[in-house]
Amino acid sequence: MMSGNKKRLNLSSVNSAGRSFGGLGVHHQRDLVQSDATWRYGKAGEGQNSVVICHDECPKFGATAVCGRRREMEDAVAIHPSLCRENSSGSRLHFFGLYDGHGCSHVAMSCKDRMHQLVKEEIENPVAVIPGDWKEAMERSFSRMDKEVIQCRDDGSAPMMNRRSCRCELQMPQCESVGSTAVVSIVTPEKVVVANCGDSRAVLSRGGKAVPLSTDHKPDLPAELQRIQGAGGRVIYWDGPRVLGVLAMSRAIGDNYLKPYVSSEPEITVTDRTEEVEFMILASDGLWDVVSNDTACDIVRMCLSNGSGRVVCPRSSSSGIMKNVFGGGENPDKACSDAAMLLTKLALARRSADNVSVVVVNLRKDNLGSSSNLTNQKVCVAGS
Template identity: 65%
Template sequence: MAGVCCGLVNESETSTACVQSSRAARRRRMEIRRFKFVTGVATPEQESTSTDQKRQKLEGYCTAPFSRDCEKAVQTSFTDDEKKENERPETKEISNSNDGCASTSVSSEYPKFGVASLCGRRRDMEDAVAIHPSFSSHGHNSTTKLHYFGVYDGHGCSHVATKCREKLHELVKEELLLLETQEEEWKGVMERSFYRMDKEVNAWNETVLGAKCRCELQSPECDAVGSTAVVAIVTPNKIIVANCGDSRAVLCRNGKPVPLSSDHKPDRPDELKRIQAAGGRVIYWDGPRVLGVLAMSRAIGDNYLKPYVSCEPEVTITDRTAEDDCLILASDGLWDVISNETACGVARMCLRGKAHAPPCSPPGAEVAVSETSDKACSDASMLLTKLALARHSSDNVSVVVVDLRRTRNH
């Protein structure tokens, strides 16, 4: 018993020993932690290098997509150079009289518009946009100005869409000049212009290999390249829309969407019938496609798919009314994820954002609407493109918003 009892201690001694032992262990753990932490700290020079590397990575992550997507993406009405180039003597006097008291009309000045075009999640930007205010006069009254707006959505490469942007409005102008002494025939004018554009593109494709073009790696003759085209010509009283492909034009009238074009999809009943009558087939490969290749049934270019893919546009002529808010032209990158109703609601919200002057504003302050609506149109177009990306649109997105409101004093 003595041998056993000699190893016993009382409770106070046990408590003291445990406390001392736990404190010592805690000190040792803290010393180890401090040691490990100190050895992991970089020197000031290393820390600076690490911070710079992190900043570079952060900047590359944050700015690269935006610089790729948004560089030159927004256009507000027109630049000073474009204004001087397009300005006519009869419009110059009116454009300089923005004192809020001048009696001006839509027919004698430039329309307000906004443009946004984003590459989005695609590797390359294949959309193109054409804006030509007062690009032509028509009829016996030379003061009647026509305003041209176009959106072209290329596929296979961008050079057909680019060619349409550079040339199609000139072809329309030439066709209009031929009708100067005849009755207005918009359908024939637009159809002939599109046919001529298609012919020029196919002829130009034979020499495009001389240019630095990505499609030269895909097709020696560039036959597999094309573009949709939705074109709107705005006159004082009418809106003429010619559409070839799945880009779309929508009129916002009193807050409600009015489609001015119909998408040319291969499974559209009349398009399907036309393709089959020409000897072609529509194959479902990630959606309906002409011969299992092209997801639209009409386009400019695509020579290898003719006659199944037609360049003939569908033309609509719409009378303008006092209830018209705006016109929206956009590539299918927008319409794939956003409905006509939503697009009109967003555009109208932006346009109405500055439509109401403060209660204490002097009489005539509502004229500011016409002076600032270009900013509102740009906000609308950019907001629509961002909304399309937020809804995971996988295509290029190009949007044109034209202000059609009659807010001038007469």
């Protein structure tokens, strides 16, 4: 019986393809790209305090990406401070994205390379998208990303096709049993927009409480089960609920062989950035399988409570096993980076069997990064 953490059953040798990282190796992702995901349009901040008008500098952030106990690293993270400006207000928009691939890292790496560009194009296109219509912008971005993956499979000519970005040796475009989750956040001075597709997750800390900003798209969720069955598909329980007995999530980018049962439509939340909003965590299910929302928020809150960023975060005794995902030229915040690293350490200590990737964003208006350092800068995390 396969581990419940496996995203899809290995019907072929697809998961054995690629470079083995073994042990608890850490993957450094270069050229992080934001990902948008699943659409649940709801103002999570409704009924809260009035919106805080704050500066549009990039909030402080940090991230880690760890291979963990898997042979291959299939996660990808993308962060693009000052991605673009909002048409209506002129405010800078900051992009944070996390992708958890399955089958191999092809689709996750493609999302890392392309999703933020697609989001930028949609936001800046007033003809296709009404300014401020986050639902339309994210849905169009996810749909285009999914079509690019399919086009890549069909003819290898899609602009996102970049074999050098992928860390495995799986042959494309022949393989259509590869996919990825996508959870993306756009942070503005007034809003926190999250789009999610799959079982990665975004969690907000507001007023000392953990608030989910996304829904894990599992095949046995009543709405997802009804949609799958309505399209003529089945959910088979084989080491947990799976679409056609194969995929353990009901929405993803890619996975063309399971369409239309597996959807790429994102679910979106738009949350007011009020005085009570503290920080946001984006993470793959390698964290959420073993760490609750409340525990994760408690740990991050502890790390960020020291304004100097000098939180104690014990380093691994094994050289190279745990490192921050950013290189020397970027500007991650130490406290946010330590918080992300501490969460990955906890996940590994609790025997998470999956890759673990975590992004922490400090949303306090008085904890903004330097605009002079971050404007138009691209932060990257990728495997070496």
